[in-house]
Amino acid sequence: MTVPAVSVVIPTWNSEATLARALASIDDPHAELLIVDDRSDDAAALAAIVAADPRARLILKPARTNAAHSRAIGLAEARGEIVLFLDSDDHHLSGHAARRRRLHAETGASVVIGRFRLDDGARTWDPPIAGYDGGEIEDYIFAQGGDARSSALSVAPHKLRGTTFDQTLAKHQDWGFVLAAQRNGERIGFDPVPGVVISTGGDTRMSARSNVEASLAFARDLLRADANRRRFLLGRLRTSLRLHDLAAARRFRAALLAQRPSARERWGSLLLLLAGTLGIATPLHRLLAARR
Known part of the structure; x- marks a missing residue:
């Protein structure tokens, strides 16, 4: 079986309204798209959206947990040389997956974080996010104007030292991932180009509560x-x-x-x-x- 260059893991929960846009934004025609559903009420509609994209596969969890668990399941199932994560109400900008693949190859990084764009439904803007060039990742996020969001995160599974998402975290799962990554000895790279648009609205977005x-x-x-x-x-x-x-x-x-x-x-x-x-x-x- 051919190994895809890129896998994208998308956790879903009642995501019927936004999932189609998220899938359409991923412009690698050969990417593996893993949609991991957390016992949605709209599961039938989600299944129809996934079935319409030949790149996509739906993984149904036996019980509802949280998005961190969904991402961990997707990472374990992914076959790609690199794995990107995308929340279902966010979407990629053109060329994001290809650029991340190059960055991992050029830097040897097992984890790459990066800049992103925000959309509150009324406007879209690039928040001022400091670049990361090494050093303590906790200081970078909380003292130096940096950030790390799951939709702007990618990993090279064959280089990972066992880091995954902590399903015991009910909040701040992306920050928890990168803190664990550095403490596990992962090599962390930085993408200076915003490659994803993150929605800050929506009633189902956990980070908004x-x-x-x-x-x-x-x-x-x-x-x-x-x-x-x-x-x-x-x-x-x-x-x-x-x-x-x-x-x-x-x-x-x-x-x-x-x-x-x-x-x-x-x-x-x-x-x-x-x-x-x-x-x-x-x-x-x-x-x-x-x-x-």
Whole structure:
């Protein structure tokens, strides 16, 4: 059996509205597309979409777990020389798969992260994401303006040292993957060209909802530097306010205060919380960011 150059793993859950676009955006005609479904309510519609693309194969899980487990299943099943991951409400830009294949070959990286584009339904833009050229990946993500998203992630399975997605993580599974990758000794490369559009909207997107316990567990168990833990908690506080979840924001601030924050972190978080109560958190956050 011919080994495909590229496999793309797509976890799905009630993804009927977006899956066809995601599949159509993958412009490698010979790619292996693995759709791993997490017990969707629209399974019949998903099956019809998958059947319409000869490159695609549907994997039905026996019980619902989470997207990390779906990605791990897809990675284990994939036959490609490189494997890309794509959330079902995101889509590739032209040439993304081919460029990632070249990057893995040129750099010898077992894992590649990269820049991406964002789409909130009203506009599309390229967020300012710092380049990565080695060093501590935790600092890169939480202190140096970097990021690592699952839809912008690719791996070379034959070079991996056993790293996979941790299905015990209910949130921040992409960050968990790259933290584990570095700690496992993976060689991590960086793609400076945005190759995927990530949707920030949608009711079914897990990253668009607060899960306080999961985020607190991530900070406690996976982040090693106190300063990065505080930055992470501040980030979750801001996200909770953007989602108008004041209860979650208060819990993240309480967790922050337990971490011996600086005066700026202490009073800045209080100001953000008060602004959230008054409904002005978003403009205040933009003002504070502009003053940094």
